[in-house]
Amino acid sequence: MNKGFEKLILNSTGAKGLRKIEEVQELWEGYGKILRYALSGAEIKSVIVKDVRLPEHSGKSRGGNTSFQRKLKSYKVEMFFYENWSRKCGDDCRVPNWYILESQKDGFLMVFEDLDAAGFSRRKQSIGWKEMQLCLKWLACFHATFMAEKPEKLWAQGTYWHLDTRPDELKAMRDIELKNAARAIDRKLNSCTFKTFVHGDAKLANFCFSDDGNSVAALDFQYVGGGCGMKDIAYFVDSCLYGDECESWEDDVLAYYFAELKRALDTKKKNIDFEALEKEWRQLYHVAWADFYRFIKGWAPGRYESRYSERVSRKVIKELT
Numbered sequence: 001m002n003k004g005f006e007k008l009i010l011n012s013t014g015a016k017g018l019r020k021i022e023e024v025q026e027l028w029e030g031y032g033k034i035l036r037y038a039l040s041g042a043e044i045k046s047v048i049v050k051d052v053r054l055p056e057h058s059g060k061s062r063g064g065n066t067s068f069q070r071k072l073k074s075y076k077v078e079m080f081f082y083e084n085w086s087r088k089c090g091d092d093c094r095v096p097n098w099y100i101l102e103s104q105k106d107g108f109l110m111v112f113e114d115l116d117a118a119g120f121s122r123r124k125q126s127i128g129w130k131e132m133q134l135c136l137k138w139l140a141c142f143h144a145t146f147m148a149e150k151p152e153k154l155w156a157q158g159t160y161w162h163l164d165t166r167p168d169e170l171k172a173m174r175d176i177e178l179k180n181a182a183r184a185i186d187r188k189l190n191s192c193t194f195k196t197f198v199h200g201d202a203k204l205a206n207f208c209f210s211d212d213g214n215s216v217a218a219l220d221f222q223y224v225g226g227g228c229g230m231k232d233i234a235y236f237v238d239s240c241l242y243g244d245e246c247e248s249w250e251d252d253v254l255a256y257y258f259a260e261l262k263r264a265l266d267t268k269k270k271n272i273d274f275e276a277l278e279k280e281w282r283q284l285y286h287v288a289w290a291d292f293y294r295f296i297k298g299w300a301p302g303r304y305e306s307r308y309s310e311r312v313s314r315k316v317i318k319e320l321t
Contacts, residue, residue, distance in 0.1 A: 005102075005109050009037070009047065012099040012111065016041025027052065031071060032107060036114065046117050047099060050110040070165050073155075074222035075108045080153045081221045082110070085146070085197075092141040092264065094120070094217035112219075115208045120217045122209035127240055129252075134216045135207050135236060136253065137260045139199065142218075143229040144264030146197035147272060155225025157190060158198035159235070161295035162225075169298030178294055178313055184320040185291050192228045192284060194277040200224045202232040203239035230281050230288040233257055238292065243308035254282060290316040 009018055017040040024034040032053040038046050052075050055068075079101040089095045096118075100111035115121070124131060155162065163170065163186040173179040199206075200223030208217045237246055237253055258278050265272055290313040296304050 005051075008100055008102060008109065009039075009049070009111055013039055013044045013047065014042045015039035015044065021046065024048065028071070029067075030055065036116075046114040048096070048112045048114050050108070050112065052108040052110070054107050066165075066168060074160070076103075077154050077224060078220075078222045079103065079108065079110060081224050084153070085224075086221075088145050089142065090145075091215075093138050093145060094215065095221070096217065096219055115217050115219065118217075119211050120208035120215075121211055122213070124204065124207075124209060127204065129249075130213075131209065132240065132249075132253070133256055134209070134214075135202075135204070136233070136257045138207070138216050138218055139202060139229070139232050139236065140257055140260035141264045142199060143196040143232070144261055144268055144270060147265065147270050148195065149197060151197060151224075151226035154197065155200065155223060158200040158223055158225025158227045159231050159292075160201050160223040161292055161299075162186075163291075163294075166295055166298065169295055171298070172301060173294070173298040174301050175297050177317060178290070178297060181290075181317045181321055182294050185287055185294065185316060188287050188320060189228050189231070189284060189291060192280055194228070194272070194280055195226050196229050197224055198227045198229060198232045200232075202236045204236070205239070228281060228284050228288060229261070230285045231291070234285060234288040235292050238289070238309075243306040246306075247308050250285075254285065258282075286312045286316050287320075289313075 006018060010016070018037045021036045021038050024036055026033050027050075032051045035049045035051060036046060037049055054072070082095075082098045083101050086095050086098070096115050097113040098110065099113075100109055102109040127135075151158070157164065163182055170179065170182060199218065199221065201220055202218070206218055206220045208219065210216065233253070237249070241249060258281075262274050262278075265274060289309065293306075293309045293313050
């Protein structure tokens with residue numbers, strides 16, 4: 001990290017010194033790193049630094065210029081979300097606080113609260129029903145918080161797999177029937193009456209579990225934007241359950257999510273016709289599932305096929321075409 005960035009961190013946190021503790025992870029396709037820094041001489045003991053470095057030959061990466069432009073916008077969206085929207089997120093949909101959101105010619109510097117130090121140190125690769133409930137509750141509260149909001153300077157259509165941002169994956173699809181239905185699926189989701197902000201990358205890995213096991217926080221808001229909340233739910237379920245489980249747990253997942261969504265909307269005094277919302281979104285759950293499966297079948301043709309996803313997709317195609 002250059003001296004200018006170090007000075008920014010010290011000034012924003014009131015620390016006297018800093019040192020790198022560890023590299024948490026490398027960003028996708030070499031776009032920089034996420035690092036943990038220890039601070040001295042301040043109440044804040046550590047921070048997370050997202051140091052985004054834009055590649056010099058961006059058009060030559062996988063997906064070429066389309067991929068680069070998508071990633072470039074995603075970092076701008078993430079910074080705008082934190083700066084202008086994240087303050088609306090309370091303890092019921094906890095996100096990290098931020099200290100620095102800095103745009104540079106060759107990248108971005110984002111400095112966040114260390115969720116590990118804040119009591120959310122647990123990451124899970126597999127979970128049971130209790131942990132699923134915590135994540136579903138977080139998503140319900142997030143969706144309630146931003147229900148009917150306009151996604152200003154976010155993605156108009158949230159999620160990292162949105163069709164308009166994935167022309168290369170669509171072109172690569174071997175499943176011609178699903179490929180031909182992609183636009184109809186997209187239109188169905190985008191024409192829903194009830195819209196909110198979707199997290200856009202609500203996989204299990206982006207949830208941080210509290211040390212006492214009773215709450216979660218979420219991070220990584222590069223693909224937050226407008227849309228139907230079922231996009232987040234379908235993707236989250238797919239990230240933590242196998243095909244047969246996705247089917248057998250479906251009723252329980254949706255029942256719990258909608259109960260929490262109603263509670264959160266009531267708490268936040270949102271004037272929403274909940275009965276109409278639930279009816280519409282339940283009907284869109286499989287559509288959202290087929291939409292993500294469309295992306296997967298173009299991103300990695302033949303590698304992640306699922307009997308459940310196949311059945312859901314054929315059902316949706318039949319209904320929409």
